[in-house]
Amino acid sequence: MSADSHPDRTFTRRDLLKLGATGLAAATVMAPAPGGAQTPKRGGTLRFRGYDPDTLDIHMRGGHSYKPQIVYSFTHSRLLKHKAGPSIVPGTFPLEGDLAESWTQPNEVTYIFKLREGVRWHNTPPVNGRELTANDVKYTVDRFTSSKENANRYMMADLDNMEVLDKYRVKLTLKKPFAWFLDYLATPMALAIVAREAVEKFGDLKKAEAAIGTGPWILEKHEIKSRIVYVRNPDYFQKGLPYLDRIEAYEMEDKSTRLAAFLSGQLDLGPEFYGRVLWNTMKEVKARRPNLAMVEDFPYNVMTHVGMRTDKAPFNDVRVRRALSMAIDRQGILDATNEGKGAKNPPVPAALKEWAIPWAQLGEGAKYYEYNPAEAKRLLAEAGQGKGFEVTIDFFHYGSQELIDTAQLIMKYFKDVGVKATLNQKPSYAAYISSSYLGKFEHMVYGPQLPALDPDNFLQQYSPESAKNQSHVNDPLVTDQVELQRRTLDVARRKKIIYDLQRYLATQQYYLTIPSITSPSAWDPALKDYMSNLGYDYGGRFLAAWWDK
Amino acid sequence: MRKYLLKRLLVAIPSLLIASVIVFSLSRVIPGDVVELMLQDNAYARDLDELRVKLGLDKPMHVQYFVWLGKVLRGDLGQSLWTGRPVVQELLYRLPVTLEFGAVAIFFAVLLGIPVGVISATRQDTAKDYVARSAAILGLSVPGFWLATLAIVLPAVYWGWSPPIRFTTFAEDPWAHLAQFLLPGFLLGLASGAAIMRLTRAQLLEVVRQDYVRTAWSKGLAERAVVLKHSLRNAIIPVVTILGIQIAQVLSATVVFETIFGLPGVSSFLFEAINQRDYPVVQGVNLVIVTIVVTINLVVDMLYALIDPRIRY
Numbered sequence: 001m002s003a004d005s006h007p008d009r010t011f012t013r014r015d016l017l018k019l020g021a022t023g024l025a026a027a028t029v030m031a032p033a034p035g036g037a038q039t040p041k042r043g044g045t046l047r048f049r050g051y052d053p054d055t056l057d058i059h060m061r062g063g064h065s066y067k068p069q070i071v072y073s074f075t076h077s078r079l080l081k082h083k084a085g086p087s088i089v090p091g092t093f094p095l096e097g098d099l100a101e102s103w104t105q106p107n108e109v110t111y112i113f114k115l116r117e118g119v120r121w122h123n124t125p126p127v128n129g130r131e132l133t134a135n136d137v138k139y140t141v142d143r144f145t146s147s148k149e150n151a152n153r154y155m156m157a158d159l160d161n162m163e164v165l166d167k168y169r170v171k172l173t174l175k176k177p178f179a180w181f182l183d184y185l186a187t188p189m190a191l192a193i194v195a196r197e198a199v200e201k202f203g204d205l206k207k208a209e210a211a212i213g214t215g216p217w218i219l220e221k222h223e224i225k226s227r228i229v230y231v232r233n234p235d236y237f238q239k240g241l242p243y244l245d246r247i248e249a250y251e252m253e254d255k256s257t258r259l260a261a262f263l264s265g266q267l268d269l270g271p272e273f274y275g276r277v278l279w280n281t282m283k284e285v286k287a288r289r290p291n292l293a294m295v296e297d298f299p300y301n302v303m304t305h306v307g308m309r310t311d312k313a314p315f316n317d318v319r320v321r322r323a324l325s326m327a328i329d330r331q332g333i334l335d336a337t338n339e340g341k342g343a344k345n346p347p348v349p350a351a352l353k354e355w356a357i358p359w360a361q362l363g364e365g366a367k368y369y370e371y372n373p374a375e376a377k378r379l380l381a382e383a384g385q386g387k388g389f390e391v392t393i394d395f396f397h398y399g400s401q402e403l404i405d406t407a408q409l410i411m412k413y414f415k416d417v418g419v420k421a422t423l424n425q426k427p428s429y430a431a432y433i434s435s436s437y438l439g440k441f442e443h444m445v446y447g448p449q450l451p452a453l454d455p456d457n458f459l460q461q462y463s464p465e466s467a468k469n470q471s472h473v474n475d476p477l478v479t480d481q482v483e484l485q486r487r488t489l490d491v492a493r494r495k496k497i498i499y500d501l502q503r504y505l506a507t508q509q510y511y512l513t514i515p516s517i518t519s520p521s522a523w524d525p526a527l528k529d530y531m532s533n534l535g536y537d538y539g540g541r542f543l544a545a546w547w548d549k
Numbered sequence: 550m551r552k553y554l555l556k557r558l559l560v561a562i563p564s565l566l567i568a569s570v571i572v573f574s575l576s577r578v579i580p581g582d583v584v585e586l587m588l589q590d591n592a593y594a595r596d597l598d599e600l601r602v603k604l605g606l607d608k609p610m611h612v613q614y615f616v617w618l619g620k621v622l623r624g625d626l627g628q629s630l631w632t633g634r635p636v637v638q639e640l641l642y643r644l645p646v647t648l649e650f651g652a653v654a655i656f657f658a659v660l661l662g663i664p665v666g667v668i669s670a671t672r673q674d675t676a677k678d679y680v681a682r683s684a685a686i687l688g689l690s691v692p693g694f695w696l697a698t699l700a701i702v703l704p705a706v707y708w709g710w711s712p713p714i715r716f717t718t719f720a721e722d723p724w725a726h727l728a729q730f731l732l733p734g735f736l737l738g739l740a741s742g743a744a745i746m747r748l749t750r751a752q753l754l755e756v757v758r759q760d761y762v763r764t765a766w767s768k769g770l771a772e773r774a775v776v777l778k779h780s781l782r783n784a785i786i787p788v789v790t791i792l793g794i795q796i797a798q799v800l801s802a803t804v805v806f807e808t809i810f811g812l813p814g815v816s817s818f819l820f821e822a823i824n825q826r827d828y829p830v831v832q833g834v835n836l837v838i839v840t841i842v843v844t845i846n847l848v849v850d851m852l853y854a855l856i857d858p859r860i861r862y
Contacts, residue, residue, distance in 0.1 A: 047714075054629075055631060055633065061600065062632075149600060204633070206632065206634075223813070224639075224642065224643075224813060225817065225818070226715070226716040226811065226813045227715055227716070248715075250714050250715070251811070252714065252811060254701075254808050254809045256698045256701050256809065257714075257811060259702065260701045260702050260711035261705075261711050261714045263706060263709060264704075264705045264709050265709065266711065266714045288705070288706065288709055427579065428579065428823075428824060434582040
């Protein structure tokens with residue numbers, strides 16, 4: 001299979017508008033800023049709210065954080081990447097070659113990648129602009145899979161062997177078919193190709209000087225907890241790109257500070273993640289910067305849910321789980337926390353448009369997501385819980401008012417059907433992550449999940465083998481289907497499996513999914529050929545962007 | 550004086566040791582495991598154990614304490630568990646920012662607190678006094694983070710202005726460097742200024758009723774001489790005492806302001822380290838802050854002798 005024949009989908013702007021009009025897509029372009037027929041101009045500085053990483057070594061402890069991965073999206077290349085630009089619908093992730101010029105798959109477990117020739121490392125000591133070869137890919141894969149401090153090592157758990165065939169070709173062999181392998185290669189979370197010389201000179205890749213890649217920008221300055229500056233890589237392998245000379249990423253932890261910076265024109269992208277603007281600040285934003293380019297109702301793949309000890313009573317009774325789900329007024333939560341804007345989530349977040357089952361196709365299970373306290377009470381009575389019961393809900397606020405409000409509403413909804421919930425608020429993120437998040441709780445837990453770009457990460461929550469299985473689900477049918485979708489390479493068949501699985505999971509309600517908010521993603525109208533999307537590939541999305549000013 | 554200084558320094562040693570035990574043990578008894586935080590739900594159980602051994606977290610707590618203390622005595626505060634950078638190096642970068650910020654805040658606190666306190670005392674029960682006292686109550690009761698948020702957001706909403714988002718170092722531009730501390734320093738100094746104002750007023754009111762002040766008035770001295778030369782110097786001693794306490798309070802209050810104004814200081818660093826269970830950073834930074842506070846209080850005690858010639862150690 002070559003890059004050209006890969007079964008991905010790209011969307012035209014017409015498609016995009018159609019999707020918006022029919023309500024299938026949450027994305028609605030209000031004022032898109034494609035360059036169209038204009039000739040892109042070189043130069044200029046782009047400023048956005050960045051995230052200062054604790055470490056720049058994505059293969060070491062702390063490297064699983066999105067922060068260094070965003071840095072690597074500027075400075076490093078991967079074998080594959082997600083397509084970016086105005087033609088891409090947010091929430092979709094078509095693949096294309098990055099360092100790989102093409103790839104083939106001779107059998108279910110073997111991938112052969114042909115690298116581009118003439119790709120040069122940043123012209124910085126100790127690598128000094130030498131040519132990237134297949135050995136660099138092998139070195140990176142070996143380092144990634146052997147570092148025991150690498151929390152993302154699970155992403156290559158199915159990789160059995162890697163072979164350098166010649167200077168520009170590598171062969172990766174898996175232990176068993178793994179359908180998400182190419183998608184994993186494309187995210188900045190895994191295999192950004194690193195230079196052996198940098199590791200050997202600096203001992204690791206923690207320091208800014210060691211951030212030497214083949215990416216479109218060079219890390220010029222890392223002012224700790226303040227600013228990261230990238231400058232254009234003049235030797236980037238895609239001739240003429242990037243257009244922006246300089247990118248400045250500012251660490252801004254305080255919500256008000258970054259909103260003020262955006263209002264005053266000191267930031268070119270919306271102040272929240274992915275350049276989002278919160279609905280409750282839209283009035284001020286539109287008044288101060290009325291001509292922003294914007295994707296309204298930008299989807300968000302952070303999905304929160306209520307997990308339960310489904311291995312214990314009363315949550316081992318499906319009627320109780322269904323009742324609790326029907327006790328929750330999901331629209332009420334959106335009304336209270338996000339001006340009513342959001343998307344209900346089936347078991348796979350609605351933001352992952354290609355994989356979340358549309359509500360109309362959810363079937364019988366759809367009714368369990370509908371607010372119906374009378375039916376909830378009836379189900380509880382049928383399950384012998386008519387008098388109600390008491391539960392604790394483990395929780396950490398993540399500094400988010402929306403989470404706090406939602407947790408309180410969930411407790412209120414439970415109380416309305418006779419279930420008295422007490423919030424067991426963890427004193428810190430650390431306490432939450434190392435206990436409740438890993439399924440160590442007494443009754444229930446409420447919180448967000450890893451905002452992955454693939455459905456597999458969310459489906460792992462139903463696998464008895466996985467640490468993500470907060471609800472202690474052990475349903476042989478689900479276990480089998482979760483595994484099956486991982487081994488099914490045919491996209492259409494895999495999609496059917498995942499849709500069927502979601503239909504079944506909807507009837508079982510092992511997790512009570514809460515809607516994800518949607519909010520606009522906005523940027524300066526003079527920034528052309530840019531489009532927001534989910535994921536940490538900020539560098540990829542800026543690659544072809546340019547200033548029309 | 551030398552003997553007193555020596556005695557105070559000797560007393561400071563057990564204080565620092567006790568502080569080090571408290572800091573060390575408190576940071577470890579709060580729930581949350583740094584290793585699980587680092588590898589989260591993706592770790593293999595054996596990886597967790599190996600990382601614990603590598604970081605020295607598998608040893609009993611008292612052993613870890615003495616290993617750490619031994620290093621501290623050799624001037625090594627350890628390395629951040631997350632960044633791998635030496636804590637001393639981080640402190641050298643960040644501590645000057647916080648100290649400078651704190652100094653600007655104290656400067657504004659003194660600049661506002663003492664003159665307003667003097668005016669309020671010397672114009673007791675007049676409109677000026679009432680305004681000053683009301684303002685002081687307001688300064689004490691309005692939360693600093695709220696004031697700082699308003700100071701950031703309102704100019705941006707109404708005039709499209711907000712403070713520069715970039716932190717400028719002294720070497721790059723000395724004026725821009727100082728200027729970025731003025732607004733947060735002023736806001737942070739308000740609460741301390743209010744406390745200083747109230748104490749200055751109260752002390753001065755007491756002193757101006759002393760016989761020697763009455764004598765000064767009867768000698769026909771000008772108000773300026775009576776108030777500033779004869780009264781204020783005696784009234785200021787408790788103010789100097791509270792100034793020492795205010796400096797400690799200002800240092801602890803900088804965390805919110807550093808976050809809001811994007812100042813890469815030590816307080817926001819410490820806050821993050823606590824969240825991440827970065828024990829060497831929490832221990833090292835706290836130990837340095839405790840040392841600074843102990844030193845400041847020692848200096849304050851020394852200042853008494855300079856202000857009041859009657860005080861001899």
